[in-house]
Amino acid sequence: MNKTMKRLALVSTVLMGLTGTAFAQQTVVWWDFLAGGDGVRMKALIDAFNEEHAGEITIEGTTLEWGTPFYTKLQTSAAIGEGPDIATYHLSRMPLAVDSGTLSEISDEDLASVGLSDDSFTSAAAQAAKVDGVRYGVPFDQHGLILYYNKDMLEAAGMLGENGLPTGLDGMENFESALAQFTKDGAYGLSMPTGDRYRAVYSFFGQQGGTMFDADAGGFFPSDEDVAKLTTATETMKRWVDNGWTPAQIESPAALALFTSGQAAFFINGNWEVPTFTDLAAKGELFEWGAVELPVLFDQPAAWSDSHAFVIPANAGKDADPDKRAAVMEVIAWMDEHSLDWAGAGHIPAFNAVRESADFQALKPQSDYAGFAATAVFDPRTILAGPAAPLGDAWTNYIVPATTGELDPADAAMQMRDDLNSQL
Amino acid sequence: MIRDKRSEYLAALILVGPFIAIYGLLFVWPTIQMVMLSFTKAPLIGPGQWVGIDNYVKILSHRLFQNATWNTVYFVLLTVIPNTLVSLAIAMAVNRLRGWKQGFVMACFFLPYILPVSVVYLTWNWIIDVQYGLIQYIVRPFNGGEPMSLTRTIPFFMPTVAVVTIWWTLGFNVLLFIAGLRNISPEIYEAASLDSAGRWRQFRKITWPLIWPVTALVLTIQLIAQLKIFDQVYLFSIGGRQDPTIVMVQYVYKLAFQQNKGGEGAAAATILFAIIIILSVVQYQALRARGEK
Numbered sequence: 196m197n198k199t200m201k202r203l204a205l206v207s208t209v210l211m212g213l214t215g216t217a218f219a220q221q222t223v224v225w226w227d228f229l230a231g232g233d234g235v236r237m238k239a240l241i242d243a244f245n246e247e248h249a250g251e252i253t254i255e256g257t258t259l260e261w262g263t264p265f266y267t268k269l270q271t272s273a274a275i276g277e278g279p280d281i282a283t284y285h286l287s288r289m290p291l292a293v294d295s296g297t298l299s300e301i302s303d304e305d306l307a308s309v310g311l312s313d314d315s316f317t318s319a320a321a322q323a324a325k326v327d328g329v330r331y332g333v334p335f336d337q338h339g340l341i342l343y344y345n346k347d348m349l350e351a352a353g354m355l356g357e358n359g360l361p362t363g364l365d366g367m368e369n370f371e372s373a374l375a376q377f378t379k380d381g382a383y384g385l386s387m388p389t390g391d392r393y394r395a396v397y398s399f400f401g402q403q404g405g406t407m408f409d410a411d412a413g414g415f416f417p418s419d420e421d422v423a424k425l426t427t428a429t430e431t432m433k434r435w436v437d438n439g440w441t442p443a444q445i446e447s448p449a450a451l452a453l454f455t456s457g458q459a460a461f462f463i464n465g466n467w468e469v470p471t472f473t474d475l476a477a478k479g480e481l482f483e484w485g486a487v488e489l490p491v492l493f494d495q496p497a498a499w500s501d502s503h504a505f506v507i508p509a510n511a512g513k514d515a516d517p518d519k520r521a522a523v524m525e526v527i528a529w530m531d532e533h534s535l536d537w538a539g540a541g542h543i544p545a546f547n548a549v550r551e552s553a554d555f556q557a558l559k560p561q562s563d564y565a566g567f568a569a570t571a572v573f574d575p576r577t578i579l580a581g582p583a584a585p586l587g588d589a590w591t592n593y594i595v596p597a598t599t600g601e602l603d604p605a606d607a608a609m610q611m612r613d614d615l616n617s618q619l
Numbered sequence: 620m621i622r623d624k625r626s627e628y629l630a631a632l633i634l635v636g637p638f639i640a641i642y643g644l645l646f647v648w649p650t651i652q653m654v655m656l657s658f659t660k661a662p663l664i665g666p667g668q669w670v671g672i673d674n675y676v677k678i679l680s681h682r683l684f685q686n687a688t689w690n691t692v693y694f695v696l697l698t699v700i701p702n703t704l705v706s707l708a709i710a711m712a713v714n715r716l717r718g719w720k721q722g723f724v725m726a727c728f729f730l731p732y733i734l735p736v737s738v739v740y741l742t743w744n745w746i747i748d749v750q751y752g753l754i755q756y757i758v759r760p761f762n763g764g765e766p767m768s769l770t771r772t773i774p775f776f777m778p779t780v781a782v783v784t785i786w787w788t789l790g791f792n793v794l795l796f797i798a799g800l801r802n803i804s805p806e807i808y809e810a811a812s813l814d815s816a817g818r819w820r821q822f823r824k825i826t827w828p829l830i831w832p833v834t835a836l837v838l839t840i841q842l843i844a845q846l847k848i849f850d851q852v853y854l855f856s857i858g859g860r861q862d863p864t865i866v867m868v869q870y871v872y873k874l875a876f877q878q879n880k881g882g883e884g885a886a887a888a889t890i891l892f893a894i895i896i897i898l899s900v901v902q903y904q905a906l907r908a909r910g911e912k
Contacts, residue, residue, distance in 0.1 A: 274664035
């Protein structure tokens with residue numbers, strides 16, 4: 196693949212030499228971890244970019260495996276100067292990336308050169324792109340945990356408002372009575388993959404205003420109150436399992452199937468499942484569905500969130516090439532400006548101009564749940580955070596089993612705190 | 620014809636030279652580097668400060684390391700001897716077939732061995748799936764009529780992965796045993812039959828002692844392979860609790876690649892390396908000694 200590319204490049208250079216036109220054609224090597232619905236849409240964006248910039252900039256895209264494989268490969272290749280020119284990155288992982296020296300700084304001037312600044316993005320994402328005040332990434336989207344619902348089931352139960360949005364789900368009592376009401380005849384109130392439960396727990400923790408991490412106050416869950424809030428959040432999920440409102444042990448594909456086959460009224464997961472339902476509905480194989488922000492069960496709205504961003508790896512030993520950087524910034528700005536197409540994958544564009552546009556407002560259900568971006572709870576700013584990092588491991592080692600009754604929620608919360616603090 | 624000693628040395632050097640060079644470059648040198656790395660506080664990439672045996676002290680007292688060691692030992696107990704016995708039984712059965720039938724049956728048993736681990740994992744993950752798995756028909760009666768996830772229920776995790784591993788890897792051992800069985804002269808069995816020795820007796824007095832060198836080899840290969848267990852355990856535990864079922868190579872992986880602690884990862888890898896060398900040498904010597912009695 197690479198060889199043919201190189202050959203093609205050679206041939207085209209020779210041809211260009213023959214025709215006597217000489218302009219600097221920039222090739223931008225691009226790595227991402229986007230699979231499934233995300234991958235399809237990103238591929239389309241890259242193709243559109245290449246078409247629009249023919250003869251000037253070409254993106255050479257490669258998709259690697261999400262999680263540890265991607266991040267390890269990026270770190271090791273950047274360390275020996277073989278990394279890409281641009282890569283996708285989770286903002287929650289920024290502290291670890293900076294700690295390992297993988298990324299190069301993106302200055303205010305870099306942003307300004309393509310007409311961007313911090314104010315172009317949601318403030319949460321703009322802040323998450325920085326570590327100790329230095330920017331290492333440009334936000335692309337915000338994605339988070341949302342509530343999908345089966346309109347037909349809700350309508351039958353009289354829980355659908357005039358506008359087609361659910362009513363009366365806020366507040367623990369209301370939501371739990373809804374869950375109980377739909378749990379009958381083999382159907383469940385709620386479906387969600389067991390392995391992803393921690394995201395809901397973290398959202399409920401955020402809804403109680405808990406602090407997960409404070410370096411100055413002693414690390415993770417600094418006060419007893421925070422541990423108690425985590426326990427309460429875990430107990431909430433456990434109660435739903437104990438009451439049979441949601442399956443105790445279920446893998447991702449089965450959890451999806453449960454909802455799409457009409458055997459669960461609600462489905463809580465990341466907004467990345469939107470394309471799955473959109474595609475099914477387009478084929479006429481799905482009921483009327485919608486998605487909204489998570490209901491507020493405690494004191495304030497909050498939902499787990501993360502953000503895809505673009506970064507420029509610090510390729511060791513490679514001289515800074517201003518032309519290359521200009522091309523990369525051009526790619527980043529173009530992608531953000533065209534992130535409406537990306538919203539098709541369910542993500543909320545971090546770029547204000549797109550998110551506030553009439554086109555996005557017309558996008559359903561995206562605009563129904565876009566509000567979570569303002570009240571999002573990101574992973575805390577620590578090197579243990581991010582996908583495939585110790586924080587995620589701690590969630591699955593302590594909190595997920597506490598929701599299925601394998602561990603006591605209070606013990607699990609304390610164990611999680613101690614385990615994470617021991618790794619700082 | 621009298622050969623010059625020197626030209627013989629030269630020929631030997633030319634023949635083994637490339638191997639020695641490559642082996643030294645790709646194995647010995649990195650191993651030395653890894654041991655050196657384990658005494659530093661290095662991240663995954665780049666140099667680190669010299670800290671002596673701190674990493675070793677830290678790791679040996681780490682709860683997760685003790686977990687990983689026990690799980691690895693447990694996995695070895697679950698797989699090495701059962702795998703060897705099952706392989707021997709299958710080999711003896713296959714050995715009684717003749718002609719194309721033998722070839723066909725042998726191929727059937729060998730087929731799983733050539734599958735990559737990802738295929739094995741996906742296949743078995745479907746077989747044991749909670750909602751749709753075939754195995755649930757067997758599990759249900761024992762679980763009060765309810766399905767149960769074998770890989771998400773911690774006590775069942777290791778035995779399940781052990782069964783999958785035995786299914787996957789016994790083909791090669793069967794092959795070794797068949798080769799060993801074919802080396803036993805049929806005349807010995809004929810003589811035993813004339814002396815009216817039964818099947819069991821023939822196995823005890825002829826097959827078992829004569830196949831012993833192969834058994835010792837299989838046991839040793841198995842021991843080394845299972846101490847290095849990683850792929851299946853890692854794949855089956857994705858999305859679930861990893862700590863209770865973590866194994867040693869996974870622990871190294873976690874330290875080095877997830878937590879960016881190159882020095883500690885190297886120390887854990889060095890400990891594992893030492894354990895494997897010591898155990899396999901001890902085991903092979905013990906087995907050989909037994910065989911020579």
